[in-house]
Amino acid sequence: MDKKLYLPGDYVTTIEEFFAGLGLFEENGKIYSCTSGLPKIDLKERRIDIEPVKKPKSFVKKGDIVIAQVKDIGRNVVELTLLYNETEKVEANIAAFMLIKRSKEVALRSIKPTDIVRAYVLDSEGKIMLSMRGKGFGILYALCPFCMNPLYFNEKEFRTLKCLNCGFKVNTKVSSFYLNKYKG
């Protein structure tokens, strides 16, 4: 089974032998491939996956790390557009959401439309929900709302972004991978 290339609709195995993982589906007790790729077998878990040769665009699953751009901020939800799926290494172009506990006015002080964030997928069933909790997650790139110059991050000033042009400062959740850093 190792080196065989499977195509959509190809019979792979039966449900008595393996659990159907990624790229597979069950029909009448049989497991079929739903993508083109090579099989990956986990004999310990008795699970079989088909590793797609070409991953579909905008494919995200729970736990994936993604890069997204903020589109809009609602009363307690942030609407984003996914740009890139870092885990699957595929381009994405799909709407996602992130819940915020603060009011819109308070949230707008720390996150605003056009900000680019690094987050992980909390849920991909139905609406794609993201979260920025944890180290490495947060804002990756932001512009100054007054002069539109890039904001800079000083690692000494925890959670603060600063505009080197007009001096604007904002306290927010900054990713450790923030693009523009300065030593001050």
Add this chain to the structure above:
Amino acid sequence: MSEYKRVDGRAYDEIRPVKAEVRVLKNADGSAIFELGNTKVIAAVYGPRELHSKHMASSYESLVRVRYHMVPFSTKDRKSQPFTRREIEISKVLKEALSASIRRELFPRSTIDIYIEVLNADGSTRVASLNAASLALADAGVFMYDLIAAVSVGKINGQLVVDLNEYEDQNSDSDIPIAFMPSLNKVVLLQMDGTMSLEEIRQALKMAKNAADKIYQVEKDCLKGSLESVLKVYGLL
């Protein structure tokens, strides 16, 4: 035995020469060109991508949009550029057939756009379009239940024939375009123009299944050839 002889000398259950190729367009996520005799169709797939009329989006599955169009030079007389009623109707039936083969629940709130252009029309354009679109979807990496193999069956002078060309299409008493998902033994499109007896329909479905199996094999060989060349470059096969 019927006296009817086909205009191109084919046997009643013989299909025209089939040719398929994937990755023909660089900018599309998936693309394919499919030839059934002189009928030539190109299909391009974009997505799954963000849906811009967001009120149309479903939280549980992706939306499939299909545009079937015949280019003005595809027919003997110039076909006008704007969409005709026939093209709108075919776009709708193709959308329903293709939707049944895609695992739409894996791409919620997104759209998969499929553009089909008939470059040369010589009968059976809707079945050729389905075959081309199915290959383009597989090329785009969209998760699907099975490839679609579609073929038309018709009745001319009381004789059932498969894969009608334009002359046969215009002179047939009835015709049935039919699309299968052969591995799962499912039918995703079945239309009929004209009349047939129940026994004739049974016979027509049998002939269509045999012809569809041949088309399915061509589609699989085409996809396999394309993917194996990629895998060999990376040393994975």
